[in-house]
Amino acid sequence: MSAGTSHPPAVHVVLGDEELLVERAVRDTLAAARRVDPAVDLTRLKAADLTAPYLLEMISSTLFSEGRVVVLEAAQSVSEEIGKAILDYAKAPSDGVVLVVLHSNSGGTKAGKALPAALRKAGAQITECAKITKPAEREAFVKAEIRRAGGKIDAAAVTALIDAVGSDLRELAMAASQLVADTGGTVTEEAVRRYHRGKAEVNGFAVAEKVVSGDRAAALESLRWALQIGVPHVLIADAIADAVRTIARVSAAGRGNPYSMAGELGMPPWKIRRAQSQARGWSREALAESMAIVARLNADVKGAAADPEYALERAALEIAAARSNR
């Protein structure tokens, strides 16, 4: 995204569909073009309802060579004709006109699929804006955001911020720049905690893991958070049931290599390995008791109990009690 050069390239391909990053790339290109010519105007076109002549008209130089940035959205679904027009333009761009091609890099037409590679060959600038899915990538994004806003952040503060804000990049970016402005540059975990509290994303599995680990306080806390942000009761109950039965199943099968046990138990190796380490704190008696508890909980959250939230909390407490009662 370093569009600091004085002359933006004539064709700029933005690959991926992480909205925030795509918008940012477009904005950067526009800014770069405006540095050259402040009167540049921005035109947005949808590839699907575009005709080739209209596109040609938009990207040819005008009589007075006014600068222009043309953004072509959803370029993955271009027709063959328009794809060819874009390629032709990339080979012979006109002065002062910048074409930004937004391409989701998935799906689309045959011509659309071939477009990015062909444009790359023709010398277009490529910016990758793939969806951020891995936690490590998200952490790197937060760090980059803080740096961009002119601040510094440590690893603990990054984790705290993602915990509290969630995984939406737009919100993370806003929180990052706000934090830098509020703290004057150095963002510590303490500073994050001062402005952001709670957990934005807790799913049933996170709750279940806490419940079977025997940490009563953490289990109740994450359960409350999950209920607070509206995770369905049934999902939490199912996740707890699955966690308990996985441990019971794995500990019943005895010790062994997770990879060789995977086929027999019908579970992925990582799940077996985790259950093996979780099983250490469990006696057989406690597991049997917990199996009964989760079966009843399953009925409770499906209408047998007057208050499913109470049923969940009671089950979490009972499982913790069963586990510590070895």
Added chain:
Amino acid sequence: MSVWRQLVGQEPAVAVLSAAAAGEGMTHSWLFTGPPGSGRTVAARAFAAALQCESRTGCGECAHCRTVMAGTHADVRFVEPEGLSISVAEMRSLVQTAARRPSTGRWQIVIVADADRLTEGASNALLKAVEEPPARTVFLLCAPSDHPEDVMVTIRSRCRVVTLRTPPADAIARVLIERDGIDEERARWAASVCGGHVGRARRLATDEAARSRRAEVLRIPVSLRRPDDVFAFADLLITAAEADAVAESARRDEAEEAELRIAMGGDGTGRGTAGAKRAAEAAVNQLRKRQKSRATRTQRDSIDLALVDLANFYRDVLVYPTGATLTHPDHEDQIRSAAERWSPESTLRRLEAVLECREALQLNVKPRIAVEAMVTALARG
């Protein structure tokens, strides 16, 4: 052959019903109760035939009797839910047709096979009709019992109740021999282990797969040893039930869908077929919903059958010292050794675990969770 011959070992009920058909003690709504397999719907159907019969006796020979027993009589409507419940919409339309005058027979008759599967709304829709019935309409409801959980008290109080008993094993064996032509030894065995369920007896006598399934289930209590066994046996119960549901769907789902598409003109091509296609799609989606409900029910019924066998085994272990009649006489050895090994308390706990599991399945608990919890409890004692 009289229609009453289909009812096995229910002489007292037959006496009441044939008197009513002849005109003595007739009323507009009846509730047939009795244990599963005692022939509630058979009784209702036979009674309907006797009511329509030309000689009012249920001769089994006249056109009315024969069409009622075949389920094709114009004035007898038979409601048998395949899914999990009978909806209020279904019941409303049924009440409307029930209000018509009989066209060929003496009565307009509505038989509801599983009245315990009426939803609350459906019960209320039916209640209105039962409260103020048209002059020539008769409602015949069938339910396991007249307990308020099965039939709403308001409906119950407006019905005459006919209670069927568990048919004696001798009567079941006789029917299997005479009607189904099964050899005597097997018929006696099937009658002794079926728990008074006539249909189950016939199934066990004729179907090898049903016999081996029962043997597998009854192996569970005595061979639960290693902690691993819990999951192996739970898996056995569940995969068998799932296989049943899949087999049932494979047998019927696709054919039904194809039939519906043809009926709705969904496969048409060319101009003007778009509308028909859309309508067919909507109808097919509805059908799929019904099929899914049916598959769930098949799976649950199949597990339930196994659970009843299991519960009876523990019951046998519990009562063995008293010398009462066993429900699984062919497993007497295992029952005796279990009775010696287990304390009555632990047997009772196991029995309760099985019954709890049946209840949990009714409450929509995931079968795997419920069954695994049950087998764990069985292993624990």
